[in-house]
Amino acid sequence: MLMEVNDLHVSYGAIRALTGISCTLDKGEIVALIGANGAGKTTTLRTISGLIKPAKGSITFKNMDLTKMPPHKIVAAGISQVPEGRRVFPDMSVMENLEMGAYTRKDKGEIKESLNNVFKRFPRLEERKHQLAGTLSGGEQQMLAMGRALMSKPEVMLLDEPSMGLAPMLVKEIFEIIRDINKTGTTIMLVEQNAHMALSIADRAYVLETGEVVLSGQAKELANNEQVRKAYLGED
Amino acid sequence: MFEQQIINGLTLGSVYALIALGYTMVYGIIQLINFAHGEIYMIGAFAGVTMVTMLGQGFFVSITVAMLVCMVLGVVLERVAYRPLRKSTRLAALISAIGASIFLQNAMMLWKGPQPVGFPQVINDAIYHIGPIEVSKVQLIILATSAILMAVLNYIIKYVKIGKAMRAASQDYDTASLMGININRVISFTFAIGSALAAAAGVLVGMYFNSVAPLMGVMAGLKAFCAAVLGGIGSIPGAMLGGIFLGVAETMGIAAGFSTYKDAIAFTLLIIVLLFKPTGLLGKPIQRKV
Ligand SMILES: Nc1ncnc2c1ncn2[C@@H]1O[C@H](COP(=O)(O)OP(=O)(O)OP(=O)(O)O)[C@@H](O)[C@H]1O
Ligand SMILES: [Mg+2]
Numbered sequence: 001m002l003m004e005v006n007d008l009h010v011s012y013g014a015i016r017a018l019t020g021i022s023c024t025l026d027k028g029e030i031v032a033l034i035g036a037n038g039a040g041k042t043t044t045l046r047t048i049s050g051l052i053k054p055a056k057g058s059i060t061f062k063n064m065d066l067t068k069m070p071p072h073k074i075v076a077a078g079i080s081q082v083p084e085g086r087r088v089f090p091d092m093s094v095m096e097n098l099e100m101g102a103y104t105r106k107d108k109g110e111i112k113e114s115l116n117n118v119f120k121r122f123p124r125l126e127e128r129k130h131q132l133a134g135t136l137s138g139g140e141q142q143m144l145a146m147g148r149a150l151m152s153k154p155e156v157m158l159l160d161e162p163s164m165g166l167a168p169m170l171v172k173e174i175f176e177i178i179r180d181i182n183k184t185g186t187t188i189m190l191v192e193q194n195a196h197m198a199l200s201i202a203d204r205a206y207v208l209e210t211g212e213v214v215l216s217g218q219a220k221e222l223a224n225n226e227q228v229r230k231a232y233l234g235e236d
Numbered sequence: 237m238f239e240q241q242i243i244n245g246l247t248l249g250s251v252y253a254l255i256a257l258g259y260t261m262v263y264g265i266i267q268l269i270n271f272a273h274g275e276i277y278m279i280g281a282f283a284g285v286t287m288v289t290m291l292g293q294g295f296f297v298s299i300t301v302a303m304l305v306c307m308v309l310g311v312v313l314e315r316v317a318y319r320p321l322r323k324s325t326r327l328a329a330l331i332s333a334i335g336a337s338i339f340l341q342n343a344m345m346l347w348k349g350p351q352p353v354g355f356p357q358v359i360n361d362a363i364y365h366i367g368p369i370e371v372s373k374v375q376l377i378i379l380a381t382s383a384i385l386m387a388v389l390n391y392i393i394k395y396v397k398i399g400k401a402m403r404a405a406s407q408d409y410d411t412a413s414l415m416g417i418n419i420n421r422v423i424s425f426t427f428a429i430g431s432a433l434a435a436a437a438g439v440l441v442g443m444y445f446n447s448v449a450p451l452m453g454v455m456a457g458l459k460a461f462c463a464a465v466l467g468g469i470g471s472i473p474g475a476m477l478g479g480i481f482l483g484v485a486e487t488m489g490i491a492a493g494f495s496t497y498k499d500a501i502a503f504t505l506l507i508i509v510l511l512f513k514p515t516g517l518l519g520k521p522i523q524r525k526v
Contacts, residue, residue, distance in 0.1 A: 051410055075416030087411040089404050100404050103397075104416035152416060 002027045002187055003048075003079075003156060008057035010043050010211075017043040019211040020057070025156065030178070030188045032198040032219060034232055035208035041191040042084050044208070045158045048189075049081045050074045061156070076104040078155035082162060084191075086145040090134025094125055097133050097144055101151030111151070118147040121177060139170045146174075150181065157181065160191045175201055195232035199223040207232070239369045241491045242484060247375045247444070249483020250382035254437035255460035256467065256475035257389065258310075258430025264406035264470040265426055267326065271333035272313060273434060274457020275340035280306045280435025281448040282344060285355050295358045295377070299439045303432040310431025311424050319420070337453075344450040352449035355442040378440045385436055386476060389429065393472060398425055406470065459486075459502045466509050468519025477517055481505075 003025040010018040018040045025031050033041050046052045048059055050071040059066040066074055080101070089097050098118060102111045119126040122143040128136065133144055142162055149157055159178065163171040171194065179201050182188050192198035199205055199219045207215035207228060215222065222228050255277050262270045283305045287298035317336040321329045362373040392399040398421075405412040405422045413419050441456070442448040459482060467478025482502050489501040515521060 049414055051413065070418070071413035072416045072418045075414065081414050083411060083414060087408055087414075089407045089411070091407055092400070092403060096400060096403075099397075099400065100412070100415040100417070103401065148415070 001025070003059065003061045005044070005048065006058045006060070008044065008047060008059070009055045010040075010047055010052055011055055017211055018047070018054070021208070021211070021213055023206050023213065023216070025187060025189055027187055028182070028185070029204065030182050030190060030202045032195075032202035032205040033189065033191045033208055034193070034195040034198055034205060036231075037193070038210070039208040040211040041208055042160055043211075045081060045083075045160050045189070045191055048074075048158060049079065072104070075152055075154075078152075079158065080149040080152045080154035080156075081158040082142075082145045082149045082160060084160035085164070086138075086141045088133040088136070088141050088144050088148070090132065092133055093130050094133055094136070094144055095129040097148050098125070098129075098151050101148035104152055110153075114151050114153055118150055121150075121180075122147050138165050139167070139174075142166060142170075142174060146177070146181075150186075154186060156187045156189065158189045158191075161193060162190075163192065163194045163197060171197060195228070196223075237368075237491075239367075241487050243369055243371055243375065245484030245487035246480060247378050247483070248487055249480035250379055250386075251437045251441055251444075251479075252456075252460050252463045252483050253476045253479025254382055254385060254433045254440075255456060256464040256479045257386075257472065258434050259461050259464040260467070260469055260472060260475040261402070261406075261426050261430050263464070264472075265402065265409070265423060266318070266322070268318060268329050269333065269461070270318075270427075270430075271330070271457075272317070272336035272340055273430070274453030274460070275337050275344075276306050276310055276313070276431045276453070277434040277438040277441075277456060277460075278344065278448070278450060278453035279309060279340065279438070280431075281355075281438030281442040281452060282348065282353070282450075283435065284439035284442055285353055285448050288356050288358055295443070298358070299381070299436055302435040302439045306431040306435035306438075307428040310427035310434075313431075314423060314427040319423075337457075341450055341453070348450060350450060352447045352452075355446050355448055357446070358443060374443055378444060381436065381440060385433060389433070389472070392429070398422065402426055455499060459499075462502045462506045466506050466516055468516030471516070471518045471520070474516055474518035481517070 001024050005021060005023045008018050008021040021044055033044060035041055047054055048066060050066060050069055054067055061077060061079065064077060098115060102114060105111055124140055125143055125147055136144060162174050175197050178188060190198055190202060199222055202219040205219045205222050206213050258273050259270060262268055280302045283302035284298045287293040287301050313336060317332045318329055321332055359374050359377055364371045393403060401417045401422050404415065404417060405419055463478035463482045464475045466482060467474030482505065485505050486498060486501045490498050509517065
């Protein structure tokens with residue numbers, strides 16, 4: 001097991017956002033977290049990345065307790081995140097955004113290699129490398145956010161709603177890229193409201209409801225589960 | 237006569253700009269108005285005087301040491317007075333800043349007494365004539381030093397890794413830490429740089445007016461803060477522009493006969509500019525972060 005989240009409790013002041021989330025991530029997997037608005041998906045990812053400290057519970061990654069580490073050390077340990085809403089640095093160029101992604105790395109040659117890989121994966125970013133990130137289209141910003149997260153050469157990549165606000169064609173493309181990133185050796189935890197797409201590429205999935213895991217299992221099984229089909233796949 | 241006032245205004249303005257940069261950089265990252273920044277400037281001036289009078293050093297060594305002293309002081313100030321309150325309300329941090337400011341003023345008065353202290357002449361009083369304009373050597377040194385420091389700052393912000401991290405953190409604090417940027421280190425660095433610039437300003441002003449005083453940071457700090465807001469708080473070019481603008485306006489105002497109201501010029505100007513451009517000359521329209 002690469003990462004284990006155990007009984008995570010998180011509150012924002014009086015609001016209890018997570019009330020005991022547990023999940024695991026094995027090396028090489030794609031694991032999806034699905035659930036309605038406000039279920040606690042983003043909160044889970046932000047807690048894994050160290051931006052929020054839990055009231056209770058642990059997150060173990062290769063024998064390290066992430067809940068005791070600051071966000072920058074968690075990145076250095078091998079976990080990067082593509083945050084909800086992309087969050088590119090709007091007043092920095094595409095190139096500078098990518099450089100920030102490699103902030104924890106020292107070796108110039110290896111960074112250059114990662115940059116070439118990112119440009120190979122997202123040729124549009126190379127064409128626009130001098131453009132300010134804030135002027136990119138939504139789809140291009142999503143590519144930049146993903147490219148930026150790849151620049152740290154992560155072992156685990158956390159993706160928070162990569163399909164949000166994108167045209168269906170582009171959603172398909174993004175999901176194909178996610179699958180490809182996974183094939184080249186990056187373990188992925190994917191948060192999605194687009195449950196259909198998420199379950200189609202994931203190995204396993206967890207269904208979150210008001211801060212708890214209510215269902216979990218193989219993605220294929222969940223896609224056929226009555227309850228899931230009704231609540232999240234829009235079928236009746 | 238007009239050209240002469242421009243030169244005098246630029247001299248004063250470049251000093252305001254150096255101080256304003258510290259306000260704006262700190263605000264850009266942690267949204268705090270560092271009310272003790274004027275005191276850093278004052279302590280920089282005293283460090284300069286001490287180097288000259290007690291250790292017999294010249295301009296270059298004195299200003300360098302003053303900058304180093306204030307770098308350390310700025311970093312310590314942030315550690316002691318602001319970092320513990322990072323997660324509290326903004327008001328708490330603001331009150332702490334005012335407290336730090338009063339503390340530093342009084343600490344200096346305890347050490348040196350409340351009276352102004354003379355700044356011995358370290359630069360000869362040569363005057364150069366360029367057409368109808370008179371420029372003293374001190375003025376030239378102030379202009380050149382400010383220009384060099386601002387160019388160095390610009391280079392750091394644009395091209396050096398930690399400078400880029402500063403920009404990232406000021407655009408999106410959380411996402412910057414998701415990049416692996418150690419935000420605490422960036423904040424310390426910001427305080428160090430801002431304080432060094434303020435210290436340089438302190439030494440330059442001490443040289444220009446031949447005197448320093450424990451309360452010199454109050455009015456200078458307030459005006460530089462005006463300059464930062466005028467230029468658009470959080471914007472580095474804005475602080476430079478705001479400082480220069482303010483210095484020139486103040487000098488012009490004095491030349492036009494308003495010397496009694498010289499300190500009011502900055503505030504009047506601030507109100508007028510903000511009426512027309514609420515986010516300052518180079519400030520961005522306010523965006524709510526989600
Ligand atoms: N900064 C915050 N302050 C207060 N409450 C918050 C904050 N962030 C999230 N919450 C609350 O925590 C709960 C979980 O939010 P979270 O953002 O994790 O949900 P989500 O599953 O990502 O939803 P969505 O699909 O809409 O992105 C919600 O009830 C939300 O209102
Ligand atoms: Mg969310």
